[in-house]
Amino acid sequence: MREEEARNVIVGPVVTEKATVLQEKANQFTFRVHPRANKIQVRQAAHKLFNVTILDVRVIRVRGKERRIGRSHGFRPSWKKAILTVKAGEKIELK
DSSP states (O other): OOHHHHHHHEEEEOOOHHHHHHHHHHOEEEEEEOTTOOHHHHHHHHHHHHOOOEEEEEEEEEOOOEEEETTEEEEOOOEEEEEEEEOTTOOOOOO
């Protein structure tokens, strides 16, 4: 997998309170990934971009929430996130 392909698979980090707690306590990092990416592609992309050993990959589909403005309403787009468990002693530097 080339680096540009890896950047298309991993869209960016998810920075929330829960993701920060997972990062500190369990050495797990949360990323927003391409909706059609599977676990194997996410693992290869993370290894290529961050040069760390990935022990486990969990993938979750996040449904879009309803959004209302006055009488009109719609939905935010659905997206996919991946939680990566990294080998103890290794770390992913988020920019």
